Amino acid sequence: xxxxxxxxxxxxxxxxxxxxxxxxxxxxxxxxxxxxxxxxxxxxxxxxxxxxxxxxxxxxxxxxxxxxxxxxxxxxxxxxxxxxxxxxxxxxxxxxxxxxxxxxxxxxxxxxxxxxxxxxxxxxxxxxxxxxxxxxxxxxxxxxxxxxxxxxxxxxxxxxxxxxxxxxxxxxxxxxxxxxxxxxxxxxxxxxxxxxxxxxxxxxxxxxxxxxxxxxxxxxxxxxxxxxxxxxxxxxxxxxxxxxxxxxxxxxxxxxxxxxxxxxxxxxxxxxxxxxxxxxxxxxxxxxxxxxxxxxxxxxxx
Amino acid sequence: xxxxxxxxxxxxxxxxxxxxxxxxxxxxxxxxxxxxxxxxxxxxxxxxxxxxxxxxxxxxxxxxxxxxxxxxxxxxxxxxxxxxxxxxxxxxxxxxxxxxxxxxxxxxxxxxxxxxxxxxxxxxxxxxxxxxxxxxxxxxxxxxxxxxxxxxxxxxxxxxxxxxxxxxxxxxxxxxxxxxxxxxxxxxxxxxxxxxxxxxxxxxxxxxxxxxxxxxxxxxxxxxxxxxxxxxxxxxxxxxxxxxxxxxxxxxxxxxxxxxxxxxxxxxxxxxxxxxx
Numbered sequence: 001x002x003x004x005x006x007x008x009x010x011x012x013x014x015x016x017x018x019x020x021x022x023x024x025x026x027x028x029x030x031x032x033x034x035x036x037x038x039x040x041x042x043x044x045x046x047x048x049x050x051x052x053x054x055x056x057x058x059x060x061x062x063x064x065x066x067x068x069x070x071x072x073x074x075x076x077x078x079x080x081x082x083x084x085x086x087x088x089x090x091x092x093x094x095x096x097x098x099x100x101x102x103x104x105x106x107x108x109x110x111x112x113x114x115x116x117x118x119x120x121x122x123x124x125x126x127x128x129x130x131x132x133x134x135x136x137x138x139x140x141x142x143x144x145x146x147x148x149x150x151x152x153x154x155x156x157x158x159x160x161x162x163x164x165x166x167x168x169x170x171x172x173x174x175x176x177x178x179x180x181x182x183x184x185x186x187x188x189x190x191x192x193x194x195x196x197x198x199x200x201x202x203x204x205x206x207x208x209x210x211x212x213x214x215x216x217x218x219x220x221x222x223x224x225x226x227x228x229x230x231x232x233x234x235x236x237x238x239x240x241x242x243x244x245x246x247x248x249x250x251x252x253x254x255x256x257x258x259x260x261x262x263x264x265x266x267x268x269x270x271x272x273x274x275x276x277x278x279x280x281x282x283x284x285x286x287x288x289x290x291x292x293x294x295x296x297x298x299x300x301x302x
Numbered sequence: 303x304x305x306x307x308x309x310x311x312x313x314x315x316x317x318x319x320x321x322x323x324x325x326x327x328x329x330x331x332x333x334x335x336x337x338x339x340x341x342x343x344x345x346x347x348x349x350x351x352x353x354x355x356x357x358x359x360x361x362x363x364x365x366x367x368x369x370x371x372x373x374x375x376x377x378x379x380x381x382x383x384x385x386x387x388x389x390x391x392x393x394x395x396x397x398x399x400x401x402x403x404x405x406x407x408x409x410x411x412x413x414x415x416x417x418x419x420x421x422x423x424x425x426x427x428x429x430x431x432x433x434x435x436x437x438x439x440x441x442x443x444x445x446x447x448x449x450x451x452x453x454x455x456x457x458x459x460x461x462x463x464x465x466x467x468x469x470x471x472x473x474x475x476x477x478x479x480x481x482x483x484x485x486x487x488x489x490x491x492x493x494x495x496x497x498x499x500x501x502x503x504x505x506x507x508x509x510x511x512x513x514x515x516x517x518x519x520x521x522x523x524x525x526x527x528x529x530x531x532x533x534x535x536x537x538x539x540x541x542x543x544x545x546x547x548x549x550x551x552x553x554x555x556x557x558x559x560x561x562x563x564x565x566x567x568x569x570x571x572x573x574x575x576x577x578x579x
Contacts, residue, residue: 020459134326137326138326281425284422
């Protein structure tokens with residue numbers, strides 16, 4: 001009897017480790033997520049309409065709300081928010097990843113490397129809403145540094161307020177966000193490089209291996225776990241991007257720089273249509289889950 | 303000692319990149335201290351140079367969206383939204399790290415998956431829930447949301463840390479008859495202080511920098527947080543660069559200071575993602 005009692009007491013004391021976290025997570029996170037999914041299948045009057053809402057959202061052609069609209073493809077945006085996110089990934093992911101890796105390698109032999117790393121990392125530290133303001137600022141004609149730079153090297157033809165034209169707004173934001181996010185891969189690769197034992201390089205040197213061979217045979221394979229984390233986290237960031245676009249362009253002009261997270265908000269705040277807003281939220285979440293599950297499976301296998 | 307040519311080239315490249323990276327910040331700083339007519343043809347021209355702090359005062363005392371109030375509100379939100387989830391999540395993380403029970407791994411994987419879900423996925427039902435609870439447009443409501451949202455990643459982060467701590471001391475204490483809670487806060491938490499600081503630094507910065515939750519759940523100008531005040535200073539058509547630049551510097555100074563002062567913990571927290579869990 002006493003043993004039973006102490007067993008129950010132990011169970012209670014152990015569950016107290018979990019209850020304070022699990023209860024708020026269920027009420028404020030899990031339950032709302034499930035309800036968002038549930039709302040997808042209802043009309044605004046609460047009738048069950050199956051996948052109808054998805055069809056309507058995916059077929060929407062109004063550029064402010066469009067998810068996929070390839071009429072203008074490949075000339076210039078708007079192509080729809082989902083395509084804009086994918087373009088963002090296609091440009092931003094390789095640039096930031098390679099740049100971070102290259103700089104991390106160079107900085108091993110540079111004096112004052114920690115200062116340089118800190119400067120580049122500040123983009124990760126500050127609010128993204130400030131990032132949006134600064135990106136808009138640097139691409140504005142006259143006051144902005146990007147246009148000043150084009151003037152300086154004699155490319156006056158490129159001098160304009162990039163953010164204000166549909167054919168360049170999205171790309172201005174993407175290149176601006178390279179400036180914000182490169183610190184992430186730089187810091188992670190720097191840590192990864194520092195963790196590689198020196199003996200590996202010394203052994204390679206004795207064998208007379210060329211620097212390129214050392215890089216592709218030793219450095220890159222050993223950095224694979226870092227690369228996977230960098231790629232996964234960067235894609236997640238690119239998919240979820242919101243503040244920056246909200247502040248710099250609000251998805252404009254004419255929906256040409258819209259992204260999924262912002263479309264969800266525009267449906268909610270301007271369209272006053274929370275059903276379709278929730279459909280966009282689910283589409284966005286499906287994409288992030290693909291990346292997250294891939295990352296988790298890799299980490300668990302390791 | 304002979305300096306090799308390649309060493310010089312590498313230094314020139316690296317420092318040029320740093321200089322290039324700093325230019326946009328310099329632009330914002332110049333726009334914040336100089337009148338519009340001096341920067342309209344480029345802030346890098348110095349034919350006239352009359353710096354002042356007027357625009358900072360204008361941002362802080364903005365009649366519709368006072369940044370001075372916004373900064374206070376941001377602290378009111380961010381401090382409890384850091385402390386509460388940190389305490390609660392480390393308790394749970396310890397539970398995941400040390401106890402075994404049915405479905406444990408299953409539950410943990412789901413918590414990890416929650417980390418990747420975008421905020422957009424839960425705000426609409428949450429808006430109605432908060433309305434029913436009377437917590438819409440209140441700081442308390444936003445603190446609850448931030449705290450609940452932060453739990454998942456802090457549990458993940460702290461569990462990783464607890465799993466590398468040695469268990470011998472805890473086992474010895476257990477033999478001496480100490481309760482689980484006593485072991486947790488007397489032995490484990492003090493050992494985990496570096497990780498707690500890392501998690502606190504990141505969580506505080508993320509809550510401070512957050513814009514979307516505040517946008518959804520606060521709409522009274524005097525309750526708005528700093529990031530919200532800043533975004534509302536943007537006019538419909540006209541961008542007041544001076545006001546926005548001064549506001550940007552005011553908002554970013556807190557996270558940047560934290561980063562500068564606690565860099566070691568900040569970076570360790572970021573790198574924690576790579577380490578094996």
